Amino acid sequence: xxxxxxxxxxxAMDAAAAGDPVAGEAKAQVCVQCHGPGGNSASAEFPSLAxxxxxxxxxxxxxxxxxxxxxxxxxPFAAKLTDTDMKDLGAYFSQQxxxxxxxxxxxxxxxxxxxxxxxxxxxxxxxxxFSGQQHIARLxxxxxxxxxxxxxxxxxxxxxxxDGSMASxxxxxxxxxxxxxxxxxxxxx
Amino acid sequence: xxxxxxxxxxxxxxxxxxxxxxxPPAPPPGQPQGQPPNTAVAPAIPPSWAQGRTKDQEGSTxxxxxxxxxxxxxxxxxxxxLKAPPGFEVTLWASGMPNARSMTQSPKGTLYVGTRFPGTVxxxxxxxxxxxVKTLLKGMYRSNGVAYKDGALYVAELSRILRYDDIDxxxxxxxxxxxxxxxxxxxxxxxxxxxxxxxxxxxxFQIGAPANIIMPPYTHATINRLNPQTGVVETVxxxxxxxxxxxxHPVTHQLWFxxxxxxxxxxxxxxDTLHVLKxxxxxxxxxxxHQGDLxxxxxxxxxxxxxxxxxxxxxxxxxxxxxMRFYTGSMFPAEYRNNIFIAEHGSWNRTKKSGYNVTxxxxxxxxxxxxxxxxxxxxxxxxxxxxxxxxxHVLPDGSLLxxxxxxxxxxxxxxxxGNRTASR
Numbered sequence: 001x002x003x004x005x006x007x008x009x010x011x012a013m014d015a016a017a018a019g020d021p022v023a024g025e026a027k028a029q030v031c032v033q034c035h036g037p038g039g040n041s042a043s044a045e046f047p048s049l050a051x052x053x054x055x056x057x058x059x060x061x062x063x064x065x066x067x068x069x070x071x072x073x074x075x076p077f078a079a080k081l082t083d084t085d086m087k088d089l090g091a092y093f094s095q096q097x098x099x100x101x102x103x104x105x106x107x108x109x110x111x112x113x114x115x116x117x118x119x120x121x122x123x124x125x126x127x128x129x130f131s132g133q134q135h136i137a138r139l140x141x142x143x144x145x146x147x148x149x150x151x152x153x154x155x156x157x158x159x160x161x162x163d164g165s166m167a168s169x170x171x172x173x174x175x176x177x178x179x180x181x182x183x184x185x186x187x188x189x
Numbered sequence: 190x191x192x193x194x195x196x197x198x199x200x201x202x203x204x205x206x207x208x209x210x211x212x213p214p215a216p217p218p219g220q221p222q223g224q225p226p227n228t229a230v231a232p233a234i235p236p237s238w239a240q241g242r243t244k245d246q247e248g249s250t251x252x253x254x255x256x257x258x259x260x261x262x263x264x265x266x267x268x269x270x271l272k273a274p275p276g277f278e279v280t281l282w283a284s285g286m287p288n289a290r291s292m293t294q295s296p297k298g299t300l301y302v303g304t305r306f307p308g309t310v311x312x313x314x315x316x317x318x319x320x321x322v323k324t325l326l327k328g329m330y331r332s333n334g335v336a337y338k339d340g341a342l343y344v345a346e347l348s349r350i351l352r353y354d355d356i357d358x359x360x361x362x363x364x365x366x367x368x369x370x371x372x373x374x375x376x377x378x379x380x381x382x383x384x385x386x387x388x389x390x391x392x393x394f395q396i397g398a399p400a401n402i403i404m405p406p407y408t409h410a411t412i413n414r415l416n417p418q419t420g421v422v423e424t425v426x427x428x429x430x431x432x433x434x435x436x437x438h439p440v441t442h443q444l445w446f447x448x449x450x451x452x453x454x455x456x457x458x459x460x461d462t463l464h465v466l467k468x469x470x471x472x473x474x475x476x477x478x479h480q481g482d483l484x485x486x487x488x489x490x491x492x493x494x495x496x497x498x499x500x501x502x503x504x505x506x507x508x509x510x511x512x513m514r515f516y517t518g519s520m521f522p523a524e525y526r527n528n529i530f531i532a533e534h535g536s537w538n539r540t541k542k543s544g545y546n547v548t549x550x551x552x553x554x555x556x557x558x559x560x561x562x563x564x565x566x567x568x569x570x571x572x573x574x575x576x577x578x579x580x581x582h583v584l585p586d587g588s589l590l591x592x593x594x595x596x597x598x599x600x601x602x603x604x605x606x607g608n609r610t611a612s613r
Contacts, residue, residue: 055255059255059258062258062259066307066327068307083259083260119233120233121233121236121239124235124236124247125236125239125252133252134252134254135256162256162258162306163306163377164377164378164380165236165377167377168236168237168378169236172233
């Protein structure tokens with residue numbers, strides 16, 4: 001009995017933690033029509049999902065399904081997904097290589113953006129290389145216009161976040177700050 | 190003492206929960222409130238969990254665990270890994286409730302379960318030995334606190350307290366809520382509420398410190414009570430960083446509560462604490478003194494811990510002591526009578542994880558704590574946890590429920606005996 005229990009625990013934790021990237025690839029066929037092959041989106045209308053932390057993808061999908069985050073294009077797809085689907089999609093996209101378009105950094109904007117991310121402690125959650133962790137998004141190499149839109153959304157409340165951290169963090173940012181931060185992060189390699 | 194900062198809302202019928210915009214973060218020490226926040230060059234406020242780090246700690250990889258937003262499939266829940274003392278049995282009682290946290294029960298038997306992140310409140314009923322889980326409320330904002338009084342369910346959101354009348358008879362379609370108070374602070378950090386009905390008929394709740402370690406506004410780091418008839422709000426305790434568990438001693442009727450200690454001192458300090466309120470308005474030390482005998486490295490300068498009330502017990506560093514209840518049932522052996530059970534959510538700000546259990550606190554006849562020991566363990570396996578206890582609740586039959594906001598489930602601890610002590 002003890003042996004059985006001991007054998008069960010790691011399996012259960014694995015099941016709870018990890019998705020199946022192979023199953024995820026099959027399930028991602030509809031996603032990549034907008035988010036691009038392997039989650040490398042060609043349009044700033046759609047965020048790149050490649051190399052996002054698996055839990056970030058899963059938790060955002062939950063937010064869409066539970067109608068806490070709303071988007072007329074995204075919501076109908078998320079509404080149909082199970083927890084397992086979301087886990088699998090997270091596993092798949094997290095393993096794809098991010099291939100952002102060639103960056104043309106503007107030195108002044110980069111420096112202004114860098115100073116703001118430093119003073120705002122963005123790296124505390126998003127990690128020093130902005131690759132994200134756990135349920136926290138990868139920002140490096142994301143579409144600039146998407147980052148601008150979402151930061152403005154966090155400030156106004158149009159984009160709700162899970163625990164309020166981003167809403168709080170975005171409050172002191174001016175629109176110029178948001179533009180500079182987005183440029184810095186989008187061109188960060 | 191009257192609480193003038195909290196305007197009292199007229200009890201008007203209101204529509205479904207509206208989104209409550211979070212407040213901007215609290216200003217850093219020294220910066221007066223109400224001034225426009227600095228941008229760009231001047232250092233801003235780190236996220237609340239990272240606030241209070243020393244220079245050396247800024248590179249730490251410790252960060253809060255992701256919130257539980259899913260429920261494990263009942264077949265995946267390793268309930269057999271939960272260990273209680275001999276004679277006790279732990280079973281899975283209900284599942285499929287993402288982020289299940291605070292519990293309250295109506296006399297008819299419906300268990301109401303609040304959540305911190307998904308904005309849902311569940312209603313669990315026993316249908317011939319099988320539990321039926323209903324999502325009673327959706328779209329709430331940090332609906333962590335639940336209390337039942339006179340046929341109504343009270344729900345504490347981030348900044349509001351709502352009342353749902355005749356709730357037991359409306360489990361399939363909750364009535365429109367009455368807004369009892371909509372003027373509580375909107376700070377997200379330690380902003381979710383624990384709600385507890387007192388023997389005096391008032392509803393008790395905390396307003397946590399709006400950061401890890403900060404000079405709080407006088408409204409914050411407090412425990413307060415609301416008179417549901419008049420709407421009056423009073424502060425009953427100060428200097429409490431964040432209490433997410435309260436109960437009243439079954440004999441003395443004094444308020445006992447858990448408190449989460451600050452982060453980023455070190456792995457072993459300060460302890461979370463258990464307190465008893467002996468007089469209204471007592472101050473328990475935050476941000477100056479922690480655990481009754483540890484001056485804060487920054488705010489403790491020039492202060493003494495003797496200025497403040499001492500804790501009844503130290504519970505361990507970073508263990509995240511949340512929900513607590515006195516054991517008032519008759520199923521467990523007599524020595525458990527009027528003990529306290531505490532759900533320890535488990536640490537993040539510690540190199541080696543600690544907590545992740547249900548802790549038993551034994552008091553002597555005079556109400557002095559004589560023993561603190563683990564009661565149910567097993568959520569933590571090595572360095573990995575598969576669930577996190579958030580609250581406890583004593584069922585009418587004397588068994589103990591434990592909510593888990595990562596597994597999205599509720600466990601039941603029953604005494605099966607063998608050498609059962611004669612009942613009192």
